[in-house]
Amino acid sequence: MKFVDVVNITVIAGTGGNGCISFIKIGRNKFFRKPNGSNGGDGGNVWLLSDSNIKTLSYFSSHRIFKAGNGVSGRSRGRSGKRGKDMIIHVPVGTRVSCLKTNALLGDMINQKNGTLLLVARGGRHGVGNNGVKFLRNKHYKNNSNILCWDRVQGRSGEIQHLLLDLFLVADVGVFGLPNSGKSSFVSMVSQAKSKVADYPFTTLTPKLGVVQVEDKSVVNNSSFVIEDVPGIIKGASTGSGLGLRFLKHLQRCQMLLHFVDINPADKSDPVKNIIDIEQELKAYDRRLIDKTRWLVFNKIDLLDEFKLEDRINSIIRSVQWNSRYYAISVTHKINISLLCWDIVQFINKDGFIESANSKV
Structure with a gap:
């Protein structure tokens, strides 16, 4: 359809x-x-x-x-x-x-x-x-x-x-980032959303919604959340490049946003510049999106050794002056996926969750 x-x-x-x-x-x-x-x-x-x-x-x-x-x-x-x-x-x-x-x-x-x-x-x-x-x-x-x-x-x-x-789609969590950052693979893995996944840009052409069920008997409140995957954003989207910014409106009603970042881009691009470019596109579309809770999610950490990974993440965080939470995951190897989903549930339910800049590597 x-x-x-x-x-x-x-x-x-x-x-x-x-x-x-x-x-x-x-x-x-x-x-x-x-x-x-x-x-x-x-x-x-x-x-x-x-x-x-x-x-x-x-x-x-x-x-x-x-x-x-x-x-x-x-x-x-x-x-x-x-x-x-x-x-x-x-x-x-x-x-x-x-x-x-x-x-x-x-x-x-x-x-x-x-x-x-x-x-x-x-x-x-x-x-x-x-x-x-x-x-x-x-x-x-x-x-x-x-x-x-x-x-x-x-x-x-x-x-x-x-x-x-x-x-305007209504979801708890909105996922955005550059094409091929792994966001669609993540959404498909943790939910029932059927996002198209491939190794070429713009495989996601329209927003997709899915429901994530977190299994944990200690959860008192709702242990599920609705997640939304929007098409990839590139520099210049606000002026019509790529798929433009039309679908970013669907992030306006999300409680929180996940900014997916490829920690080791295949095109050898600079992750710092990639983050800054996407943040600027968000501002160009609607500054209120910048005021929402946003977490950085560094994907494909399996491509780097542990010491190089930690140095690179710390360098990126300092360069972009990030003051919110950030996570290091691997969708392919399912590293830290459960931890990220569990923290999202806690944040949505406000179960004593404290927003900080702690990393999850």
Whole structure:
């Protein structure tokens, strides 16, 4: 299924049913009648419902117009028209809804546990039958109320809204870094996410979500977390290089971020420069990402001997002036993977976790 995170749709609420013109005979004289036409039904509303079973907006690529049911017109003898059927549109959790015309934010479907309903188009008001009109307009026709008997109010049109649906994935942990830094291999290993893994750049073309289950009987609170892998970032992404920065928006709702770094790049590039370049791209996109808790994760430590590894990591930390936590792991040999996942669980649950600059080598 193609990953789609931005779409435009049109929603049309139902039109209210018309009021009815009808009369009932009074007594035996057929010329003595009184109005008994009833009201129509209200038009149906259009709602958005957050649904955790839906992961992308791809359905809306081929479905752009949604219409609620119209109200049924009123009938005689006090039989009011039926209300129009509401239209409920299921969208992924994390969908932000805006009006295309005014750019106004209508709502944010961020509730993960229970379906969140958002009204985006209100149905038209019902029409009034001639029996109801008699009371509504009596003050204007005090001398000749018979005129009212032939009057009614038609149902009003429902609202029409042109909406922008913008999906922001919701995860506990966001993973980013240069292409081929091992982040996709890590996410695939620890979760059920099916990220494509290969030895060429940009194998991850769209964000992937997975659930990591940490097995430890000492855990009292939730021992799982949702992890997100976004496509690789390169220098110049903010100006359109590589895959650009479009998918970085999905990191905005993560509690914490993991910056994956290849400790021994195959292209002989400088890890210090690589870290600085990625940090600058984050700032260029949204400075609030820099304010989030970010841990450095040095991957592929199996390619260096222990003494050279420690010297290189210490040199990198000093050069980039890193003051948060950092980890040294090997996805291939599963070194320190469990430790990293366990610390993430502690951080998310805040179980006495103290943020520091301690290394985990």
